[in-house]
Amino acid sequence: MNQISDLFAEAERGNTVDKADYEAELSELRMELLNLQYDLNRRDFSVVLLIVGDDLPGVVASLRVLHEWMDGRYIQNHVMFDTPGEKFEEQPLVKRYWRRLPPDGSIGLFLGAWPYLLLGTAFDEDWSDEELDRGLDDVSRFEKLLVDDGTLLLKYWLHLPKKKLKNRVAAAERNPQKYWDYAQYDWKFLKRYDDRFDLVERLMGRTNTPSTPWRIIESADPRYRNLALGNHIASALQKRLYSDSAQTVASNAVSKIAQSDESAMDDIDLGASVDEDTYRKKLPKLQARLNRLSHRAHKAGVHCVFLFEGVDAAGKGGAIRRLASALPVQHTRVIPIAAPSETELARHYLWRFWTRLPDSGKTVIFDRSWYGRVLVERVEELAQVHEWSRAYEEINEFEASLHDSNFVVCKFWLQIDTDTQLSRFEARAQTPYKKYKLTDEDYRNRKKWAQHQAAAEEMIALTSTSHAPWTLVAANDKRHARLQVLSTVVERLDAQLRILDAADSKQHRKGKKKRSG
């Protein structure tokens, strides 16, 4: 008997609570929960409360009970027992949960959600071991990311022994008037209880870590279940609110930064330039080519994320305009990234990017991006060392998820030298309608040129991956930079479409073989 089975066995003891004890304990528990909620409300972390289990009506009942006990203004419900419209190959599995993450100071109550989705889909679609492992990887990375960021993650599995579950469904069948809450549910879990248990054990085995533990709660007696759940939530909140455990987690998470002697920046030939005539000829050709490719990409459901980083006045805006104007406007969004809003600050720094990823067949261009975490936030000390040093790995994993879901990710670093920057600042100051682009901050940033460059070099060294490489663009000459951006996107899109075509024709040949076989 392994550890997980032990946990389940413990939740089959037949615990009950009688009515008088229940009501006596409840009054105090409710008050405690409310007070904890109000204290939480003033703090800078959020609670993700995940409730799932084999006792689905119990799961639903627990939502109602928690709402009766607590202040509904600070709990957001996310009842997620449905299967998603899109496939995992099209969008990362965890995207839908990112959107729903609660802001700091509040509780996001998830029913079903990622464990339910994994179990359901793996079982229904008869996943291979590799597919299941990938799903479990995604989910455990997601949980780790939340916990590293300070989120209090509480995961409950409500357990009803198989026999009890059968009895209840039978009772509901005989008397649906009385037991209507057990009469209408989708009883997949019951029908294939044993077959499914293997999968539950694998899920638990993979996602039951010291920082993201599961609690299995005996669900047979509603009063026992309610109290066990409520008491556990209260004590976990208590511990987190009034102890320093978060800080401990955070400092443990400091990762080491690789030191590199080589600098990718040195390889950029800042003297590269393109003359006006060549530019006038090449630009419309590249744009026309890109336009055709992007229409094909849209039809093929290819989604693209293009991001631009670089010092002020590197020419990001101009390059983005030439790129965007060649893409179908109805499928393209340009998103300028400035300082995060209050809503954004109350969540993980990746939240505002996860929630703005393009749907299938669409393109999003980020004018500055998640790399702000390891650039400006690092240099200006807006993020703590353990936060930005952890970010390289988080970002690589984020981009790996995008790659796994067939996103085309192009990352452009536009490099100029400090003289070019100065002369562009001066030109802006001279052009009335460009003055607004120039602020005191720009001059302040210039003074930290070396720090900004060092941060950029480290970023490029640590986040250039095969699936999401950086393209370093020599941008002293704007024409050269714009053409390089356009031709890179053309190449990447073309390559992706070739891969899809090849996969299609392989499938097609397979189909033919089968039919002829």
Add this chain to the structure above:
Amino acid sequence: MNQISDLFAEAERGNTVDKADYEAELSELRMELLNLQYDLNRRDFSVVLLIVGDDLPGVVASLRVLHEWMDGRYIQNHVMFDTPGEKFEEQPLVKRYWRRLPPDGSIGLFLGAWPYLLLGTAFDEDWSDEELDRGLDDVSRFEKLLVDDGTLLLKYWLHLPKKKLKNRVAAAERNPQKYWDYAQYDWKFLKRYDDRFDLVERLMGRTNTPSTPWRIIESADPRYRNLALGNHIASALQKRLYSDSAQTVASNAVSKIAQSDESAMDDIDLGASVDEDTYRKKLPKLQARLNRLSHRAHKAGVHCVFLFEGVDAAGKGGAIRRLASALPVQHTRVIPIAAPSETELARHYLWRFWTRLPDSGKTVIFDRSWYGRVLVERVEELAQVHEWSRAYEEINEFEASLHDSNFVVCKFWLQIDTDTQLSRFEARAQTPYKKYKLTDEDYRNRKKWAQHQAAAEEMIALTSTSHAPWTLVAANDKRHARLQVLSTVVERLDAQLRILDAADSKQHRKGKKKRSG
């Protein structure tokens, strides 16, 4: 020749601007637009900029030009040339635009959007006159609502004479490399140019009002078009920012409030009560019945909006819990409505409700609602007289839209007397875990009991419509109130399902007749 044709004729004059003039004028215009944007940013109204026309590449080009000229941080793009997934019978036509309304101080730039949708759908689906009129009604009500609320609505139609349009498409066919922006578009407009013109005239005739005028801009010469558009936007912003026209519009919009001698409140029998035994028997029966009905309703795609209003401690929360616990949790949302957030205050007061309407087959329960406008906001003078007095009609129209899209709307007013309220307040003060529900504000509100009641009476008199009647609930006895709420919802859902069944079987008979005929 009617007025609309005149407007179009004026946009076929062959205006052009040469390059030197263009660049001379541009520098000043760009600066002016930027300055206007920054002034707008500090003001409490928003700009809805709608660009549509027969020159679709021109429409798209104008978005790009405006973005080059203005500060992209304060313009949100909504490129809406697609046809919606849902039908008008399922969701109100304007719902998708509500979601995208810009906050005060910024510009929402809509391409295509409602005129494009109306023209496209009316034409493709061969709408009857009635259908088209309904669509035009929805759209003109929506525009009026925005303008009444202080939004600056600017509507532009970019016009290219038929012959010129044909020439361009022909050129693009010959040389797609050079004219790629004209090569890829969906040329429905061109192919059925004449047939469609009737429809355009009807749209313009109906939506070209003094407060929501159309501007037709000649689009043949891009430089002329860009300047005409930019100059018009600048002058409209100028006028609105530095004149009092908004106030004039607003005061003209004050509507008269009907005076009524009869009071619906007097008819409520506050002595109505249900004994414990009857309640214990009836409650689970009603809940089981409702549960079955709501599963059928979900399958039939019926969407429900249930809202609860009443003085503090009237028992809304308890009634909502009994109602919600009988509904399938995965299709039901309870939304408590408190004071609006900053995001919500920066938009029309109906925005936070439009954006939370249930999808097909789902239910939303509002704990307090849009009626706050004519209740607390009126009594506490949070809304001006012309704002809340206009709201009765706006709300009736909003609910009419819901009714037209087959929503089941149940509105509950829970009435108690002042002694009952006081004793409930006292009971709350005695129960530790209910204390949080009681604030000084509750006692302050009690002092204005008469004003709150008068506002409620007027609200009920002016917003009880056949499609969305108020249900007045005697709530001194909580058991009575809860059963009345449940049985009302059961009745309304049952009635709606019967209507759908009847429509189905009618369709079925029709189908049979056709086949046998």
